[in-house]
Amino acid sequence: MAVDPLIELRDVNKHFGELHVLQDIDLTVGKGEVVVVIGPSGSGKSTLCRAINRLETIESGTISLDGQPLPEEGRALARLRAEVGMVFQSFNLFAHKTVLENVSLAQTKVRGRKKAEADRRSRELLERVGLSAHADKYPAQLSGGQQQRV
Structure with missing residues (x-):
């Protein structure tokens, strides 16, 4: 059974100086699908997740969410970030809150x-x-x- 794509990345590239962190990434995540990204330290896992949430810019390629290109800025981007959850490596809970x-x-x-x-x-x-x-x-x-x- 085919699942409607929720997140699609096509030919996504990202460099940090000479380091080509994301190289021609193609990825489709269907609605309701659970995906785990694993790899060694420095392989681009966090950069990939940050690019999907527009916390990191990409040099080339496309990223779409539910068939629409990711918003560049403004209210549409704020709405996206309100709907997309990320668990950062350092999760920084508020120590004074339960x-x-x-x-x-x-x-x-x-x-x-x-x-x-x-x-x-x-x-x-x-x-x-x-x-x-x-x-x-x-x-x-x-x-x-x-x-x-x-």
Whole structure:
């Protein structure tokens, strides 16, 4: 069964000086598909993810989301970033906020959800990743893996 493409990269190239980090990348990710990008340190995994979120510019090629080219700037780009989630290598949770508060924060600030609704959804998400029992803990009380799941 064919899956509608959600993210498409065609002939994407990115250099950092002489280093050709992304070389003629072609990638299609279907709606609902889960993709894992693995490779050695320095192979371009983070650069690829940052390019999809327009946090990194590309020199050539195209990236489209749901059949539309990625927006260059402005409100359309802000809307894209509000819909695309990334887990950075250094995840930098707010140390003075609980797990629940950290997960709910973007929902209230970016999505404009009421606190109660954001907390309800956050609890559902924490349950999905096995962290519901840690909702009232602070990041320093969690392991590194638990912090990254938050």
